[in-house]
Amino acid sequence: YPKQPAKINLEEVSNADDGMFWSEDLLIPFEQFGKLSKKTLVVKRTTQMTSKGKIPSMYAMVVVGNGMGSAGYGEGKSFEASKAVVMATRQAIKSMQHFPRYDDRTIYHGIEHKFKATKLLLWARRPGFGCRVSPVVHEICECIGIQDLAGKIHGSRNPMNVIKTVFGALQTQRVPDDLARARGLRLLDVYHTYYGNIKPTYVRK
Numbered sequence: 001y002p003k004q005p006a007k008i009n010l011e012e013v014s015n016a017d018d019g020m021f022w023s024e025d026l027l028i029p030f031e032q033f034g035k036l037s038k039k040t041l042v043v044k045r046t047t048q049m050t051s052k053g054k055i056p057s058m059y060a061m062v063v064v065g066n067g068m069g070s071a072g073y074g075e076g077k078s079f080e081a082s083k084a085v086v087m088a089t090r091q092a093i094k095s096m097q098h099f100p101r102y103d104d105r106t107i108y109h110g111i112e113h114k115f116k117a118t119k120l121l122l123w124a125r126r127p128g129f130g131c132r133v134s135p136v137v138h139e140i141c142e143c144i145g146i147q148d149l150a151g152k153i154h155g156s157r158n159p160m161n162v163i164k165t166v167f168g169a170l171q172t173q174r175v176p177d178d179l180a181r182a183r184g185l186r187l188l189d190v191y192h193t194y195y196g197n198i199k200p201t202y203v204r205k
Contacts, residue, residue, distance in 0.1 A: 020086055026093045032066065038089055039063045039139045042159050043081055060084035061160055064092040065143025069104070072096035073163050099144055099170045103127075106148040108176075113169035117156035120165045125150050136162045144170075 022033045042061035047054050058081040065071030074091025078084040102108045102124065111122040122133075125148040131141045133151035136159050141149055153162060180186060 020089060026090065028093060028096070033093075036064050036066055036093065037143055038092075039143055040085055040088075041136055041139060041163060043085070046077070058084045060088040061163060062088040062092050063140055063143050063163065064089060064096065065140075065145070066096075067143065067145040069101050069145055070096050070098045071140065071144045071167075073167060097171075100173055100175045101144075101146060104145065106146060107170070108173050111169045111172060113165055113172060115165040115168055116161055118158065118161040118165045119154040120162070120169050121152045121154070122169060123150045124148070134162065137166055140166050 022030050026033065028036075040060065040062050042059070044059050045056060046059045047056050057077055057079055060076045060081065061073065062076070062085060063071060063073045072092045072095035074088040074093070074095060076084040076087030076089075076091065078087060100108065105127065106124045107122060109124060111120075113120050113122075120137075125132075127148060129148040129150070131138050131146065131149045133141065133149060134153055134157070137149075137151055137153075140163065141147075
């Protein structure tokens with residue numbers, strides 16, 4: 001019988017000296033480059049079928065964040081796993097975007113989002129609740145800086161689809177500025193009425 005390929009150790013691949021360096025095309029200052037946290041979530045072998053035969057390669061998916069609300073994900077493909085991780089990391093840094101957080105610890109409201117066959121449900125939770133979600137979503141929350149969150153995944157649990165679903169779901173949040181504009185209220189009123197459960201406070205101009 002043919003031998004099964006050996007399992008890939010994600011920690012060894014992500015911690016290897018892969019030659020990651022800062023450059024201007026990353027679109028971030030050098031001071032922030034060293035403070036980024038990287039999570040290598042997917043590394044797998046792929047094979048392309050051609051008329052000349054099979055062409056094997058390595059695929060990697062990486063999530064990068066600064067722990068203060070900004071994060072991004074990237075995909076890379078190469079003949080070596082370390083090079084694929086480098087390509088994915090650089091793409092993730094270039095695609096970083098900011099996600100609003102309520103009290104710098106959780107999301108503003110419950111979110112329901114679907115990407116292909118993956119359906120994701122996220123709920124904001126009280127301080128000290130923790131991140132009670134799947135391991136992949138937990139790693140993304142660490143990169144973004146979300147500390148209190150509950151979630152459930154229905155349908156496909158493919159890590160690649162789950163990562164894209166989480167980023168798509170966080171982009172659909174309605175921040176207080178949007179609610180204030182839509183309902184004709186002041187920003188202070190929106191905070192107290194919808195997120196503090198106390199009476200609105202009016203401030204004289």
